[in-house]
Amino acid sequence: MMKHANYGLNAKRMTVFDWLNALFIICLMLTMIIPFLNVVSLSLSSGVASMRPDIILFPKEFSLDGYRTIWNSLDLWRPFLNSTIVTVFGTLLHVLLSSLAGYVLIHPRVPGKRLMITFILITMMIPQEAVLIPLYVVNKDFHLINTLTVLVLSGLVSGFSILLMRNFFMSIPYEISESAKIDGAGDFWIFAAIYMRLATAGLATVTLFEFVGRWNMFTAPLIFINDSSKYTLQVALKAMIIDSSTSSSNYLITTNVKMAGIIIAILPLIVIYPFVQRFFMKGIMLGATKE
Amino acid sequence: MRAIRKYGVLYAMMLPVVIYFIIYGYYPLARGLQISFQDYKLMGERPYIGFANYAAVWHDPFFWKALGNTVVIGGGILVFGFVAPLVIALSLNEVMTAWFKKTAQMLLYIPHLLSWVVIGGMWIFLLSPDTGIVNLVLHKVAGIEPIHFLAESTWARWVMILVSTWKDMGYSCILFLAAIVSINPSLYEAARMDGATRGQLVRFVTLPQLKGTMKVIILLNTLGVLRIFDQVFVLRNPSTSSQVDVLMMYTFQKGIMEMQVGVGAAASFFVLVFTLILTLAVRTLTRFDEVE
Numbered sequence: 001m002m003k004h005a006n007y008g009l010n011a012k013r014m015t016v017f018d019w020l021n022a023l024f025i026i027c028l029m030l031t032m033i034i035p036f037l038n039v040v041s042l043s044l045s046s047g048v049a050s051m052r053p054d055i056i057l058f059p060k061e062f063s064l065d066g067y068r069t070i071w072n073s074l075d076l077w078r079p080f081l082n083s084t085i086v087t088v089f090g091t092l093l094h095v096l097l098s099s100l101a102g103y104v105l106i107h108p109r110v111p112g113k114r115l116m117i118t119f120i121l122i123t124m125m126i127p128q129e130a131v132l133i134p135l136y137v138v139n140k141d142f143h144l145i146n147t148l149t150v151l152v153l154s155g156l157v158s159g160f161s162i163l164l165m166r167n168f169f170m171s172i173p174y175e176i177s178e179s180a181k182i183d184g185a186g187d188f189w190i191f192a193a194i195y196m197r198l199a200t201a202g203l204a205t206v207t208l209f210e211f212v213g214r215w216n217m218f219t220a221p222l223i224f225i226n227d228s229s230k231y232t233l234q235v236a237l238k239a240m241i242i243d244s245s246t247s248s249s250n251y252l253i254t255t256n257v258k259m260a261g262i263i264i265a266i267l268p269l270i271v272i273y274p275f276v277q278r279f280f281m282k283g284i285m286l287g288a289t290k291e
Numbered sequence: 292m293r294a295i296r297k298y299g300v301l302y303a304m305m306l307p308v309v310i311y312f313i314i315y316g317y318y319p320l321a322r323g324l325q326i327s328f329q330d331y332k333l334m335g336e337r338p339y340i341g342f343a344n345y346a347a348v349w350h351d352p353f354f355w356k357a358l359g360n361t362v363v364i365g366g367g368i369l370v371f372g373f374v375a376p377l378v379i380a381l382s383l384n385e386v387m388t389a390w391f392k393k394t395a396q397m398l399l400y401i402p403h404l405l406s407w408v409v410i411g412g413m414w415i416f417l418l419s420p421d422t423g424i425v426n427l428v429l430h431k432v433a434g435i436e437p438i439h440f441l442a443e444s445t446w447a448r449w450v451m452i453l454v455s456t457w458k459d460m461g462y463s464c465i466l467f468l469a470a471i472v473s474i475n476p477s478l479y480e481a482a483r484m485d486g487a488t489r490g491q492l493v494r495f496v497t498l499p500q501l502k503g504t505m506k507v508i509i510l511l512n513t514l515g516v517l518r519i520f521d522q523v524f525v526l527r528n529p530s531t532s533s534q535v536d537v538l539m540m541y542t543f544q545k546g547i548m549e550m551q552v553g554v555g556a557a558a559s560f561f562v563l564v565f566t567l568i569l570t571l572a573v574r575t576l577t578r579f580d581e582v583e
Contacts, residue, residue, distance in 0.1 A: 017489070021385050025395050028379065031457065032398045035417055038424050053422045055431070101308040104301045111298065116305060123316040129518050129539050130563040133546035133555045134323030135315070140333075157311045187300040216406035218521045223547055234408045241412045242525060255422065262412050269404050276404065277397065 043067070043259035050256035066256035067264070070240070074253075076261060078229065079236035086151040086232060087214040094210045095203060097157050102165030103191045106174070124159035129219075136223055146227045154220040155213070161206050168202025169195055204279040208272065215268060237261050327556040344557035348545075354558065356533065357541040358565075360448075364523075364537060365516030367452035372512055376460045377505075380467035381493060396468070399461035407458075411525030414454050415441060447531035455522060463508050470504035471497060506577045513573045517566050538562050 037057050042050045043066050044059035054060070070076045104110065105117065135154070136145075144150040172195060180190050196203065221232040231239075241258040295302065327344050329337045348354050379399070386392045402410060417423050420437035429435040440446045478496050487495065520539035527535050536544075542562060546555020 018385070018387070021382055022391070024382055025379075025386065025391075029395055029398050032401060034424070035413055036401075038417065039413055051422065053427060055424055055427050097307055097311070100304040104305045107298075107301060110301055116309075119309070119312065123312050126316060126320055127514075127518055127563065127566055129520065129542075130559045130566070131316075131319040131323055132542065133552060133559055134319040134326060136547065137326065137331075137552065138315075138319050138322060153315065156315070157308050162308065187298075188304065191304070212404055216408075218406060218408060218524075222524070223543075234406050237412065238408045238525065242408070242415060255416065258412065258416070262409050265409050266405060273401070273404070 039259045039262055042255055043263045045256050047254035047256050050259070051254055063256075066254070066258075066260035069254075069257045070261045070264070074240060074257070076233075076236065076240075076264060079231045079233045080264065082148060082230060083215060083233040086148055086217075087211060090152045090156065090214045091207055091210045093152065094156055094158070094161065094214075095207050098161035098206060099165045099196065099199075099203070100191070101157070101162045102169055103195055105162070105166045106169045106177075108174075120159045120162055128155070132219070132223065139224055145224055146230055148230060150224045151217070151221055151232065154224070155217075161210070164206055165199070165202055168199045168205075172198050201279060204275065208276050208279055211272065212269060212276070233265055237265055323556045323559060326553055327560055329553050331553040331556070333550070333552075340553075344553040345560075347554050348558045348561060353536075354538075354541055354561075357536050357538050360535060361517065361519065361537040364448055364451050364535065365519060367448065368455045368519070369509075369512050369516060371452055371456040372459055372463065373505075373509060375456050376463035376508075377467055377501075379460060380464045380471060381497065383464070383468060384471050384497070385489070396461070396465065399464060401461070402458040403462040405458075407521035407525050410454065410458050411522065414450070415526065418450065441526065441528060442530045444531055444534045447534045451522065451526060451535055454526070455519075463512075466504060466508060467501065470501055474500045509577060510570075510573055513569055514566070517562055517569065538565075 034057070038055075041056045041059045044062055044064070045056060045066075046061035046063040047065055049060040050056070050066070101120070105113065107113070110116075139145055139150050144153070176194060176198075177190050180194060181187075185193075216234065217232065218234045218238075221235045222238075225231060225235065228236075240253060241261050328339050328341065330340045330343075331337050383392055383395060386395075418425050418440040420426055420439050425440070426435075426437045430437065438446065440450055474497065478500070479492060482492055482496050517538060519537050520543070523535050523537050523540050524543075527540070538558070539562070542555050542558045545551050545558055
């Protein structure tokens with residue numbers, strides 16, 4: 001990263017420009033740190049303290065009431081569970097199916113390969129949003145509205161993941177596959193025992209992409225789910241923390257409760273963030289710098 | 292026949308994906324086209340009514356208002372979402388302390404990972420007139436009276452554009468940084484031997500070398516413009532809806548909320564056509580295909 005960051009200038013000599021530049025970046029970082037610090041502190045404050053017009057960057061009248069209220073009284077555990085189910089099953093199936101298809105596309109001599117690639121590329125050109133309404137109709141015909149199945153099924157495979165897995169598989173020398181075949185191994189066995197094991201970085205990248213995407217999925221549950229017991233976390237939070245401030249509900253949800261909801265939704269993503277940094281950023285860079 | 296015997300397993304491995312794409316990719320597209328020509332009701336007869344749904348969308352002033360909002364908000368996001376990460380990447384590249392640079396990158400990337408419900412919920416609160424930290428700070432520092440950022444129509448679009456830029460700048464910034472790192476160091480050496488200053492190195496080496504990445508980012512962001520939905524759905528409210536409701540919001544309202552499925556489907560096809568036109572236009576303008 002640092003190869004020519006200083007263009008060979010003396011690294012120890014800080015010019016006025018360097019100081020101003022550092023100041024600029026610190027200000028940018030503050031636009032990230034202050035909002036999050038504010039939200040975390042509010043979630044850990046008492047209900048009364050969180051409603052007062054104070055600049056809060058540290059918990060005031062420390063209390064876990066916010067978390068207790070939103071988790072138990074407002075039953076956030078249920079949408080949390082729904083989101084977990086959809087994310088886990090959806091991600092596993094997504095990775096498996098995309099890998100299977102990606103593996104098929106690395107073989108140079110499969111008849112119909114060009115047709116398969118075109119078939120996949122066309123699906124990538126159809127924006128999901130353009131088929132939103134027909135998708136609702138199709139899922140209704142299948143009696144899938146108001147089920148968690150429909151959320152697992154939506155975006156179950158993507159051309160993007162297939163091509164990404166294919167690229168990762170392509171970086172494994174093809175001779176391995178050929179010599180295993182000479183030894184009498186079948187294609188599925190080669191895929192499961194050799195390719196899936198060697199492409200761990202690829203699997204991790206696609207898994208993380210998909211995990212984040214599914215955890216944050218909003219449009220699909222908004223449209224396909226009306227039954228509040230099947231709500232996912234994002235939809236439930238939208239109702240609890242955003243709609244409750246505009247509509248006159250019969251009881252007030254205090255700020256600490258709302259902010260606790262936000263922190264609960266962020267938590268799983270913060271837990272996986274170190275892995276994201278390790279794989280996903282490398283993945284992005286590989287994709288961006290590849291000639 | 293021989294091919295099937297020889298490659299049977301491979302075809303079987305591809306089969307689930309093919310079936311999925313037919314049912315959830317191609318079929319809904321065909322079905323949507325059919326619905327757009329029908330007077331579609333959830334129950335009972337669904338007579339074909341020609342282009343009546345398309346005409347209904349075409350003559351609906353709200354549709355054109357939504358298109359206008361999409362152009363203004365999307366255009367704003369396009370400009371800010373391009374310039375901000377580029378400036379930040381160039382600035383980070385001048386930083387000589389590795390840990391400082393890394394920390395900044397890590398922090399700036401976080402909002403991109405979070406959903407619009409989380410980001411929207413945070414900013415609705417941060418920008419609220421009586422308890423939001425932004426107004427509290429503005430009042431304390433400059434004595435400005437509380438601004439209703441999310442309710443005043445002058446601010447509503449700016450909030451959409453700026454919050455979106457804030458959320459996604461870390462992502463594009465990483466793409467730019469990755470491209471800067473892969474620039475051939477000998478170009479810098481040669482320029483330095485000619486006596487180039489730091490500013491000139493950026494102007495004459497870094498920026499021209501980033502052309503390819505710039506085109507990729509512009510193309511990717513352009514494709515996203517017509518898809519803006521979650522963010523508007525979360526941040527809108529009755530007092531600003533006429534300023535911020537975008538095309539997808541219009542489609543959603545017609546097709547799902549008002550259950551005018553045929554009209555919604557017709558609107559979707561307008562969006563699809565706009566997407567195609569926009570993609571072609573950007574490809575031609577940036578001559579994207581020439582990069583590779």
